[in-house]
Amino acid sequence: AQSVAQPEDQVNVAEGNPLTVKCTYSVSGNPYLFWYVQYPNRGLQFLLKYITGDNLVKGSYGFEAEFNKSQTSFHLKKPSALVSDSALYFCAVRATFSGNTPLVFGKGTRLSVIA
């Protein structure tokens, strides 16, 4: 069975500084990895995904993530954090190529960007 671990409940960073939100995964076969962001009382917004190809994936709002197969990690990064980036971030994995399988989510990491 696949699983995702987000080891940090909370990440605090000063505005303008780089940020990293960590994610490791466990899946048999090739992983399909995703990052989503959630604002209060809202659904999830897609940020980026890794399917295959270049290990560095660029997504929405200046976010990027690096796939590291040897470390089974998919950390989310941004070079310069904004206060508006403060939200709850979820890493997710999908193990199969079929559209009728759900995503398995990590527990989420709350990002707080301080002005």
Place this chain on the structure above:
Amino acid sequence: GAVVSQHPSRVICKSGTSVKIECRSLDFQATTMFWYRQFPKQSLMLMATSNEGSKATYEQGVEKDKFLINHASLTLSTLTVTSAHPEDSSFYICSASSTGVGVGHSPLHFGNGTRLTVT
């Protein structure tokens, strides 16, 4: 882009009543819809997988008679919380997947969620 509409966004009901939540895919056909439940400060827990025209598949520990799921068309799935109790209060989120094999790399599209409060 693909849009999933979820309604209502908030609902308050009395204990013992039933509440229906709708999830619609607005610009694509969703063979499969997923229903998640999110507790405060916790992750999304998959409740069930809903396939158009067939019975939903429930995750272990989810009461199928309490959480009735209907997926009557390729654009609509409903979740009915029957005989609601205060412990059913939660944030419910639906998501939809396009049809066909080979779309596993496509991101799921999520509704904005429904905040259910049972008094």
